Amino acid sequence: MKALLRRDLALALRAGGGFGLGLAFFLIVTVLVPFGVGPQSELLSRIAPGILWLGALLACLLSLDRMLALDWEDGTLDLLATSPLPLEAALSIKALAHWITTGLPLVLAAPVLGVLLNLPAPGFLWLVVSLALGTPALSVIGAFGAALTVGVKRGGLLMSLLVLPLYVPTLIFGAEVARRGAVGMDVQTPALMLAGITLGVIAVMPFASAAALRVNLR
């Protein structure tokens, strides 16, 4: 398992394009928003938590098809399927590697971009906390989407259509935590719900992803 994690991380780092691309996308989305809605700082600070969450979600989505597509093409997935490691574990590791290379940088970059959007001072902590709690769920759900569409030619658009509705609960609770944190309200309820969704998804989704991937590898 560790070897697989190391391999995925090394590939993501050295292959280029994958690692920084999500971050750059996140930056560009954040920069484009003020052009779209106008530069008034009070408006920006009100919508900042939602925009940052949405940007992180889209950046995550963008890199999902790389999670399995390359391994599918060169046959690594077939080897993984026949290896003693259960496919569920392999997919969890792949989701973890995806989170480390995409989710974690997004979490770390979010406060910097929060400055650009004039995020109120108490919001920074909760923005980072909510992203840290929520982005693992995005990676794990994304692994399911990638497993479903790995056999489809040019499945990227189809995957967005399948994955985005599944992101709804995470987005709602995550953005709610960030929003409440920014205006200084109590964040406990949505934060607990968000953590619950993430944990539940981590526990259950790999089984669904592995089932889908087995069908595709048949």
Add this chain to the structure above:
Amino acid sequence: MSVADQKPQPKRPSSFWSYANPVKFLAFSERILPTLWILAAVCLAVGLIWGFFFTPDDFRQGSTVKIIYLHVPAALMAINAWFMMLVTSLVWIIRRHHVSALAAKAAAPVGVVMTLIALVTGAIWGQPMWGTWWAWDPRLTSFLILFLFYLGYIALWEAIEDPDTAADLTSVLCLVGSVFAVLSRYAVNFWNQGLHQGASLSLDKEENVADVFYFPLLVAIAGFVLLFVALVLYRTGTEIRIRRARALLAREKRS
């Protein structure tokens, strides 16, 4: 094959699962379909005409209230169609009956149309009542999400060429989607308070809509249910025939 298999089977009391045989399914559905069509048409005609022309106007809502005879049954069927797809997907995953997977495939477009009818009639109703076509109300929003789930499901069926793979993957998607649809429903509830009134019908409630509206509504709902069942049986039959035609073509090509 052993000799025991070739003996004429003793007449069993026919089980529900015997309709998993496409031939039996087709024979049965062809036998009952004409009745179903007629019953659905009669119920719809009676329910809608009764509802539209022979019920009084509501004292606050005027005659816009009559859109209830389309809106409520369509919304009900939109959810139940997904539920039916969930059950048939489970049957496919567990028992591998092709008819079941095809029934799920056949139900999805019907469900999507029902969802659209519910959304559109709701918008037409909402415009005079709430003064807006659309509001980010929990019920409306979760219906929109349900609509997206239907779209994804249908798109996945279309995208995959091998029918068995497609059936497997869409079944998994249907199971996962059901869980997330319920999750989204509660998340959306938490996210925004509603404009939509509570359930119009329920068995355990003291106050439902008044009787004059209630009975034609029940007839209209019966009509929608019958129409849905008829459409799904008909479409499933079509899917089975398409598959047979494909098998014949493939055989011809080989010989």
